[in-house]
Amino acid sequence: MEQRIGPSIQPLQGAAADPAFVPGITGPRPDEPEETAAVDAEETAEAVTEEEAAEEAAEEVTPEEEPPADGPVFEAADRRARIVADARGIRLSLDEESCDFRWDEIGAVETETARFGKRFTVTVHTPDRRWYPIEIEAPARARFAEWESQLDAVLDAYFEDDAKAEESEDT
Template sequence: MTTPPGFGPPTPIQPPYGAPPAPYGGPAPYGAPHQAPYGGPAPYPAPYGPPPPADGPEFVAHDRRNSVIVDASGVSLEINGHTMDFPWPAVATVHHAPSPHGGAVLMVAVAHPSGMLYECRIDAKRKAQLHQWLAELGPVLHYYLANRPPHA
C-alpha cells in the first residue's frame, strides 16, 4: 500500500541564500523558528560612545495633543496619542525652532541616523511660554549632544 500524495513527512526545502547553518550540522527541524545568536544584535548602532549619565537635565513641553520629553533616556515625541521613543544611540541630532508662520508654536525634529526626520509641533498658550521652552530646550540638548563625535 502506498501513501497518497500530500501525506507523510514534509518535503525538505533548501534554506534561503544567506540563511544561518542548521544547528549541529543537521537540517533544522520542520517549522523551527530562526534564532539569533545568544544575546542577538544590538538594537541600534552605537556610534556615539558611552550613554549619557542617568541624572542629567530634563525638558518637557506639551499641549492638548502633542508633547516632547528630552531626558537621559533619549527623546520622546507624542503626537495625537502616538508615542515615538528615540534612545540617544538612535538620534543623530535634534532641531528646534519657533514656527516660521508666527504664533506660539515650538517645532522639534529628531533626525535618525538613517536620515529619517520626525517632527512634533507644540502649541504654547502664550509667546512667553514659547520663549521659556526655547531657553530651556537648547541647554538640555547641548548637554546630551555636545560630547558625541560627529555622525559618520
C-alpha cells in the same frame, strides 16, 4: 438557434446581493440557552481579571524603565502633543501614537518657531536620513525662549554629536 430576450448583463452573485457571502464574515449567532451564556460570561470575566493582573505585574516590573537621572529635563505639551527629553533620550507623542529615541539613535535635533502664532516645532533627525517633527502649541510666545534654553541644556548634557565623539576618541 437559441436567442436571449433581456439584458446581456449577468446577475450579480455573491456579496453584492448577499452580505453573508463575503468570506470571513459570519452571520449572527443563533440564540444560546441562558445557562451556556452565563458560563461563558463567567469565564470571560475570569480571563479579563487574569489579564489585568498580568498587566499590573508587568507594569510593576519593567527592566527597561530606569530611574530618572539627576540632570536637566525638557518637557513641553499641549492638548494633543508632548515631547520629553531627558537622560534616556527623546520621546515624542501625538494623540495615542508615540516614538522613543535613545541618544545614540539621534543624528540631530532642530527647533523652529512659527513667525506668526504660537507653534514650537521640534524635529528629531536620525542618521538614516529620516526626521520626525512634532508641533507644540505654546500658551504664549514668551515660552519659546524658555523652551529653547531648557532643550539646549538637555542637549548639552546628553547629546554627543560626531565632533565631540571624534575628539574624545582622539584623546
